[in-house]
Amino acid sequence: MKNFIMAAIAGVFALTLQNCYGQSSSGQSKPAEKAPEYSHTETAPVKKSNDDWQKVLSPEVYRVARLKGTERPFTSEYEHSKEIGTFYCAVCGNPLFKSDAKYESGCGWPSFFEPISKKSIIEAADNSLGMHRIEVMCGRCKSHLGHVFDDGPPPTGLRYCINGVVLDFEKAKTAEKKYNSRKKPETGS
Numbered sequence: 001m002k003n004f005i006m007a008a009i010a011g012v013f014a015l016t017l018q019n020c021y022g023q024s025s026s027g028q029s030k031p032a033e034k035a036p037e038y039s040h041t042e043t044a045p046v047k048k049s050n051d052d053w054q055k056v057l058s059p060e061v062y063r064v065a066r067l068k069g070t071e072r073p074f075t076s077e078y079e080h081s082k083e084i085g086t087f088y089c090a091v092c093g094n095p096l097f098k099s100d101a102k103y104e105s106g107c108g109w110p111s112f113f114e115p116i117s118k119k120s121i122i123e124a125a126d127n128s129l130g131m132h133r134i135e136v137m138c139g140r141c142k143s144h145l146g147h148v149f150d151d152g153p154p155p156t157g158l159r160y161c162i163n164g165v166v167l168d169f170e171k172a173k174t175a176e177k178k179y180n181s182r183k184k185p186e187t188g189s
Contacts, residue, residue, distance in 0.1 A: 040170070064144060064163045065091050065143035065166045071109070076110055081110070086098055094141065097112045101113050105152070109162060109164060111161055114160075115160065119139050121138065124137065136162065145162050
């Protein structure tokens with residue numbers, strides 16, 4: 001009986017790890033092209049069926065963002081990134097996190113101690129797998145991003161553990177160049 005109980009516990013643990021770590025066999029996969037709704041400035045909610053999202057997202061982004069999957073730990077190109085800029089939702093382009101809120105948590109996924117704003121994300125109870133967690137979703141398209149935990153650093157004490165595959169990143173200098181190229185030249189008198 002003791003062996004049966006130990007085997008059952010091991011099985012549940014293995015199932016939990018499998019769901020936590022996902023089934024991805026490749027590194028990062030980003031969509032080849034962006035959805036028409038993708039924008040870094042638009043704030044209107046995006047309401048689209050999963051069938052429609054599946055047509056425009058890569059299989060990995062779709063699995064994590066729309067089916068609430070998890071990418072394998074330690075595979076995100078953003079996990080150890082020290083670049084200065086902004087992290088956006090890879091699905092709709094919504095600004096999510098600034099790089100100055102990113103820190104090394106050692107958990108295997110990019111971690112942040114606060115979002116850009118309270119509206120950039122949505123939090124919801126997640127009681128799957130017999131655990132109580134808080135799911136983090138994009139505030140614009142409601143795509144699954146990851147989870148938030150209360151074991152982060154000051155000033156918030158929070159750790160937003162985010163799947164890198166559902167993040168896009170734009171360096172601060174790139175954004176500044178784009179902004180300056182759109183400005184009309186000033187004319188002197």
